[in-house]
Amino acid sequence: MPELYLLLGSNLGDRTLYLQQARETIATQVGTIVQASAIYETAAWGKTDQPSFLNQVLEVTTDFSPEQVLQTINTIEHDLGRERLEHWGARVIDIDILFYDNLVQQTQRLTIPHPQLHLRRFTLLPLYEVSPDLVHPGLKQTIAELLENCPDKLEVKKFVENKA
Secondary structure: OOEEEEEEEEOOOOHHHHHHHHHHHHHHHOEEEEEEOOOEEEOOOOOOOOOOEEEEEEEEEEOOOHHHHHHHHHHHHHHOOOOOOOOOOOOOOEEEEEEEOOOOEEOOOOEEOOOOHHHOHHHHHHHHHHOOOOEOOOOOOEHHHHHHOOOOOOOEEEOOOOOO
16 A cells, blocks of 8 residues: 655644644545654744744555545645635645655646655654655655755744643
């Protein structure tokens, strides 16, 4: 069964609830969640004048093709209230395909591996937690090596929910 790595992100509303709802829906509609990283918090990347993000990486086994995964996660995002108003804008949920087995693919709708994952500390740190020895099929480096050489210096810290 193909191995899929997804990155979840949220920076609007009840961020932990949106991540939880995304995980639950992925488990019922995409495949089996094999591993989930801790939840990490980081300042927004790209468009920085917005709230901080919570991010989490999931390792999932699936029977779906990459295109079916993309269609399903786009539906999940829509059903959870995501509106695509601006590139890198604030959002209640974002689900990105990072890897799909060792596939290297570029189509009009989908690029695998995710084309910027090696430049984003908020992606690499939770991915490192789940699979440090995973080799990027295009760059031929492990996640540990990519993290060590990542040019992004934004602070990424484990999220601790403040329950008063």
